[in-house]
Amino acid sequence: MQLTDKDLHYLSDALSWELLAMKKCRHYAQECQDPQVAQLIDRIGQMHQNHYEQLLSMIQSASGTGTGFTIPSGNMPQ
Amino acid sequence: MQQQPFGQGQTGAQVSTGLPQVKGPEMNDRDRINDVLAMEKYICDGYNHATTEASNDTLFRTQMNLLNEVFQAHRDCFNLMHQKGWYKLEAASPQQVSQKARQFADYRTQFPY
Numbered sequence: 001m002q003l004t005d006k007d008l009h010y011l012s013d014a015l016s017w018e019l020l021a022m023k024k025c026r027h028y029a030q031e032c033q034d035p036q037v038a039q040l041i042d043r044i045g046q047m048h049q050n051h052y053e054q055l056l057s058m059i060q061s062a063s064g065t066g067t068g069f070t071i072p073s074g075n076m077p078q
Numbered sequence: 079m080q081q082q083p084f085g086q087g088q089t090g091a092q093v094s095t096g097l098p099q100v101k102g103p104e105m106n107d108r109d110r111i112n113d114v115l116a117m118e119k120y121i122c123d124g125y126n127h128a129t130t131e132a133s134n135d136t137l138f139r140t141q142m143n144l145l146n147e148v149f150q151a152h153r154d155c156f157n158l159m160h161q162k163g164w165y166k167l168e169a170a171s172p173q174q175v176s177q178k179a180r181q182f183a184d185y186r187t188q189f190p191y
Contacts, residue, residue, distance in 0.1 A: 001136050010128035014144075017121050024117065028110040034096045037107045040158055041114055044151045051144050058140060 003062040015055050022048040094163040108164045111155055118152035 003011070025045025032038035097106055105113075125145040132138040159165040 001134060003137070004133040006131060007133050007137055010124075010131065010141075014121075014124060014128060014141075017124060021117055021121065025114060028114065031105075032107050032110060034107045034162075036158065037111050037162075040154055041111065044114060044118070044154070047147055047151055051147070054140060054144065058137060 001058070001062050003059070008059070011055055011059055015052060018048045018052040018055065021045070022052065096162065097164075108159070108162075111159055111164070115152060115155040115159065118148055118155060121148050122152060 022045045025041050025048060029038045029042035029045060032041060097108055122145065125141055125148060129138060129141040129145055132141055156165060160167075
């Protein structure tokens with residue numbers, strides 16, 4: 001997959017948000033008194049970690065360093 | 079949080095639970111989930127922009143998918159806060175609602191199709 005400069009900017013931003021989000025959720029979940037609130041926040045934290053992996057694999061497959069397959073450059077889908 | 083009278087009583091539980099009676103400067107569960115709610119909203123905005131500007135379909139679909147999940151996480155926070163009475167909403171007045179319904183129904187005369 002070929003990424004544009006703009007794609008890469010958005011991906012970097014999103015990765016930073018996801019990293020901060022998962023840390024914050026983990027921290028909050030451990031502090032929460034109410035088990036319902038703790039559980040929801042913890043689950044959301046795990047979701048953000050999962051998102052991070054998905055976004056990272058987009059960049060990895062574009063750079064050819066990941067496990068994902070690479071579409072030859074200059075052959076962008078659609 | 080004091081209970082407010084809620085006109086139509088349509089939106090479920092409105093009683094605050096599980097919070098200290100006297101609140102200090104330290105964060106409580108309500109503050110924490112409120113912060114997560116705000117964060118999810120912020121991330122939704124980011125993915126919204128990123129998705130609309132994705133250069134290829136693989137990226138578009140991935141981001142669309144993540145956007146969807148973040149929306150859902152935001153909704154889950156809202157629902158839990160509402161259930162705990164930490165997110166109060168006021169019912170719109172029935173007069174205002176029917177006035178708007180009439181106003182915009184009348185605008186249908188302007189429809190081009």
